[in-house]
Amino acid sequence: MVAAAMTDRVTNDPGTGENLTTTPSTDVNGQGALEIRGLSVSYRTRGATVRAVRDVDLEVRPGEVTAVVGESGSGKSTTAHAITRLLAPNASIDGGAIRFGRHDLSALSEAELRAVRGAQIGLVPQDPSVSLNPVKRIGEQVAEVLRIHGLATRRSAPSEAIGVLDRAGLPDAATRARQYPHELSGGMRQRALIAIAIAGNPKLIIADEPTSALDVTVQRVILDHLQGLTEELGTSILLVTHDLGVAADRAQRLVVMSQGRVVEAGPTRDVLADPQHEYTQRLLASAPRLATARPRTPVAASSATGTTPLVEVRNVVKEFRLPRAGGESRTLRAVDDVSFTLHRGRTLALVGESGSGKSTTARLVLRLTDATDGHILFDGEDVTTARGAQARQLRRRAQLVYQNPYASLDPRFSIGEVITEPLRAFKVGDRASRLARARDLLDRVALPASTLERRPTELSGGQRQRVAIARALALSPDLVVCDEPVSALDVSVQAQVLDLLAELQADTEVAYLFISHDLAVVRQIAHQVAVMRAGRIVEVGAPETLFSHPGHEYTRELLAAIPGRRDDHDLRTQTA
Amino acid sequence: MRGYVIKRVAQAIGVLWAAYTVSFLVLDFLPGDPVSAMAGAGADTGQVDPAQLAALRHQYGFDKPILVQYADYLGKAVRGDFGDAVSTGRPVTSTLADALPQTLQLTGAALLLAVLLGGGLAVLATYTSQRWLRQLLLSLPPLGVSVPTFWTGLLLVETFSFRLHWFPAFGNDGIRGLVLPAVTLAIPTGAQVAQVLAKSLLTALDQAYVETARAKGAGRWRVHLRHALRNASLPALTVVGLLVGQLIAGSVVVETVFSRDGLGRVTAAAVTAQDIPLVQGVVVFGALIFVVTNLVVDLVYPLLDPRIVVASGRKAGLA
Numbered sequence: 001m002v003a004a005a006m007t008d009r010v011t012n013d014p015g016t017g018e019n020l021t022t023t024p025s026t027d028v029n030g031q032g033a034l035e036i037r038g039l040s041v042s043y044r045t046r047g048a049t050v051r052a053v054r055d056v057d058l059e060v061r062p063g064e065v066t067a068v069v070g071e072s073g074s075g076k077s078t079t080a081h082a083i084t085r086l087l088a089p090n091a092s093i094d095g096g097a098i099r100f101g102r103h104d105l106s107a108l109s110e111a112e113l114r115a116v117r118g119a120q121i122g123l124v125p126q127d128p129s130v131s132l133n134p135v136k137r138i139g140e141q142v143a144e145v146l147r148i149h150g151l152a153t154r155r156s157a158p159s160e161a162i163g164v165l166d167r168a169g170l171p172d173a174a175t176r177a178r179q180y181p182h183e184l185s186g187g188m189r190q191r192a193l194i195a196i197a198i199a200g201n202p203k204l205i206i207a208d209e210p211t212s213a214l215d216v217t218v219q220r221v222i223l224d225h226l227q228g229l230t231e232e233l234g235t236s237i238l239l240v241t242h243d244l245g246v247a248a249d250r251a252q253r254l255v256v257m258s259q260g261r262v263v264e265a266g267p268t269r270d271v272l273a274d275p276q277h278e279y280t281q282r283l284l285a286s287a288p289r290l291a292t293a294r295p296r297t298p299v300a301a302s303s304a305t306g307t308t309p310l311v312e313v314r315n316v317v318k319e320f321r322l323p324r325a326g327g328e329s330r331t332l333r334a335v336d337d338v339s340f341t342l343h344r345g346r347t348l349a350l351v352g353e354s355g356s357g358k359s360t361t362a363r364l365v366l367r368l369t370d371a372t373d374g375h376i377l378f379d380g381e382d383v384t385t386a387r388g389a390q391a392r393q394l395r396r397r398a399q400l401v402y403q404n405p406y407a408s409l410d411p412r413f414s415i416g417e418v419i420t421e422p423l424r425a426f427k428v429g430d431r432a433s434r435l436a437r438a439r440d441l442l443d444r445v446a447l448p449a450s451t452l453e454r455r456p457t458e459l460s461g462g463q464r465q466r467v468a469i470a471r472a473l474a475l476s477p478d479l480v481v482c483d484e485p486v487s488a489l490d491v492s493v494q495a496q497v498l499d500l501l502a503e504l505q506a507d508t509e510v511a512y513l514f515i516s517h518d519l520a521v522v523r524q525i526a527h528q529v530a531v532m533r534a535g536r537i538v539e540v541g542a543p544e545t546l547f548s549h550p551g552h553e554y555t556r557e558l559l560a561a562i563p564g565r566r567d568d569h570d571l572r573t574q575t576a
Numbered sequence: 577m578r579g580y581v582i583k584r585v586a587q588a589i590g591v592l593w594a595a596y597t598v599s600f601l602v603l604d605f606l607p608g609d610p611v612s613a614m615a616g617a618g619a620d621t622g623q624v625d626p627a628q629l630a631a632l633r634h635q636y637g638f639d640k641p642i643l644v645q646y647a648d649y650l651g652k653a654v655r656g657d658f659g660d661a662v663s664t665g666r667p668v669t670s671t672l673a674d675a676l677p678q679t680l681q682l683t684g685a686a687l688l689l690a691v692l693l694g695g696g697l698a699v700l701a702t703y704t705s706q707r708w709l710r711q712l713l714l715s716l717p718p719l720g721v722s723v724p725t726f727w728t729g730l731l732l733v734e735t736f737s738f739r740l741h742w743f744p745a746f747g748n749d750g751i752r753g754l755v756l757p758a759v760t761l762a763i764p765t766g767a768q769v770a771q772v773l774a775k776s777l778l779t780a781l782d783q784a785y786v787e788t789a790r791a792k793g794a795g796r797w798r799v800h801l802r803h804a805l806r807n808a809s810l811p812a813l814t815v816v817g818l819l820v821g822q823l824i825a826g827s828v829v830v831e832t833v834f835s836r837d838g839l840g841r842v843t844a845a846a847v848t849a850q851d852i853p854l855v856q857g858v859v860v861f862g863a864l865i866f867v868v869t870n871l872v873v874d875l876v877y878p879l880l881d882p883r884i885v886v887a888s889g890r891k892a893g894l895a
Contacts, residue, residue: 086791117791117793130783131787132785133807135880148798180882200793
């Protein structure tokens with residue numbers, strides 16, 4: 001088995017682009033489900049051509065899951081979309097053959113390809129919140145596939161669509177079919193999209209980051225279901241993901257891409273156990289897996305005891321009024337009787353899934369929203385209802401780093417203006433001293449001083465988040481609230497930003513209130529972890545004890561749902 | 577839903593009151609008054625007896641303090657009585673009612689043409705894969721917006737009436753007489769519809785759900801019309817609501833150029849004669865049409881986009 005697998009290994013050296021070893025593999029009929037050879041795709045941008053995919057070879061065997069992993073910009077998504085030519089208008093396929101069954105898809109006309117799309121190759125897109133047409137009912141959108149390919153008549157399509165939705169695991173499919181996308185949760189929308197993908201009984205499903213936008217527990221259920229469906233029907237899957245854990249759990253074969261090239265390909269287990277290419281090794285090393293995650297902060301020795309806590313939250317409640325439905329007004333308890341304390345120089349992580357109330361809790365601490373009940377103390381002072389000068393003082397001492405560095409920096413500001421804005425707002429120093437402070441801050445977040453003159457759009461995601469951190473530190477705050485500060489970043493960049501945060505804390509004694517859905521990230525940075533669910537804190541503890549001996553059932557559930565922890569028997573290859 | 581409509585009607589009344597009050601104040605600030613204008617027009621030869629003028633002013637109430645005048649007029653206006661037009665002596669309300677059908681025909685036809693032509697242009701321009709054709713089509717709307725109405729009107733009359741004798745150059749005779757003025761009025765309006773719709777169509781075509789539709793195997797027309805168009809139509813609908821006001825304003829020029837009877841002509845004549853009661857009537861009536869149109873537009877939104885719920889309370893957002 002191992003020997004056979006080894007001969008399947010393909011390692012490309014980006015320098016030469018040559019295959020070191022390659023053995024074309026075949027199924028019993030002498031045909032792979034999908035075989036891509038020498039695919040190259042480029043994008044025309046103003047004045048320049050960007051080669052996004054270069055000479056990629058890839059193969060999906062019948063009934064198997066092949067995962068393409070890589071960071072953003074590696075060309076994995078472009079490769080997947082090039083198969084059925086669902087590319088942006090400025091993209092062009094420069095070469096290569098895409099063999100699917102008996103056809104070469106790259107030689108088909110647009111009209112011939114339309115007969116393949118939806119009927120023989122289904123696509124599960126990345127973001128369920130924007131991938132369904134907002135003004136059409138769910139059932140209609142599934143029925144459309146059947147109607148386009150003549151698989152149902154106008155009369156039979158609606159009821160058949162309900163059947164497909166049911167197969168996709170959508171509970172109460174008949175009701176859902178009559179609803180609009182905005183009335184469904186993210187997980188349900190993704191099931192509707194899966195229904196669209198499987199409606200035509202395709203031989204191949206291309207799943208482009210199908211669960212990246214979903215909570216881990218939902219992600220697991222959806223991936224389980226997708227896998228079950230395809231095993232039952234013998235469908236092959238091309239799974240595109242940035243998450244090595246997901247790939248390790250789900251795929252029989254792994255294709256690693258970097259800068260438009262395939263750098264390594266082979267059976268998942270072999271690639272993970274013995275990565276040949278330097279890039280794969282790096283990717284594996286930076287993936288924050290619970291088993292390998294090491295705390296970055298030396299646990300400060302007894303700094304907390306005896307002193308006043310920096311933040312003390314006592315039995316805080318936050319209710320939102322819901323839109324009236326059927327006469328009576330209802331309220332949503334977003335934060336329900338939450339209490340915690342946070343000391344200087346420490347990090348408290350709030351962990352939970354979307355809707356658990358963690359972001360609202362942070363907004364309460366920052367006084368960005370009013371508490372319905374309870375007390376919030378900042379440095380011993382009750383700030384629950386702080387207004388005017390007191391609230392402004394709090395703004396100065398408590399800062400925020402947002403999740404999305406692409407949206408949180410004003411694109412018209414230079415980086416210098418971004419960083420000095422808090423100083424200008426509080427009239428700290430003069431022009432020269434503010435600039436000196438900005439230079440000093442950039443140095444602290446390891447960006448060159450020349451960055452001052454640049455604009456946010458000229459920076460990468462990781463660099464932008466460094467700028468956001470520098471801005472948060474400009475006023476030397478006592479508390480920085482980090483709202484999912486690394487979720488929008490690639491794993492290797494995530495690691496760097498987390499290191500930076502830990503370093504800054506060691507230097508400045510700043511306290512972090514760290515909000516995350518990612519337990520592995522939390523483990524690396526937090527001194528204390530509070531697990532939230534439905535507005536309540538269900539469990540608090542040090543990360544080591546919490547993760548090794550979770551007390552609450554929900555914590556156990558969260559831990560189990562993290563990808564990359566499944567047993568080996570799930571990684572079996574069907575050819576074996 | 578009912579609460580929403582009631583609230584909107586209350587807002588509309590507020591808008592009408594504001595329109596009345598502002599126009600009243602502005603007209604009061606103008607030098608001269610309708611009585612002297614009337615006397616000037618009637619007596620080319622020489623001085624008019626000041627005592628006679630004073631009597632006339634007294635008859636129309638122009639000698640009373642401004643606040644009293646305002647209260648008098650407002651009180652009557654609320655009951656639908658805008659007084660008599662100074663220049664003709666006929667009641668303002670019936671003058672407007674007589675002129676209304678002609679103008680409704682004109683603006684209605686112009687609006688229909690504008691939506692059809694502008695919408696069609698936007699759909700074609702965004703559908704075509706020929707770059708040159710798209711560029712050409714997309715350059716038409718800015719042109720249509722920037723060309724003045726009186727100039728297009730004169731050009732159309734010159735070509736289609738005087739040279740080709742296809743349509744009459746002026747007057748109110750039936751459909752044939754309607755064509756040229758409606759086209760004239762529709763050009764700038766349709767151009768704005770086209771600009772907004774083309775922009776939002778391009779935005780919609782860039783959305784992820786369009787890719788989902790393509791991945792289903794949908795053809796380009798299906799993607800364009802069934803998926804993108806409905807999503808793109810909301811901003812265009814908002815513009816249409818605003819354009820109705822512009823159409824009424826445009827009818828002043830177009831009815832003058834084509835010598836058509838209608839609200840526009842009445843307005844032009846009333847302003848020239850400083851016929852304050854008539855001008856006030858026109859202003860309030862214009863505001864009424866505008867307010868009603870926009871209420872209709874707002875009520876149509878939820879039919880096009882299920883995410884929009886009209887509610888009497890403020891829109892509640894969930895965290």
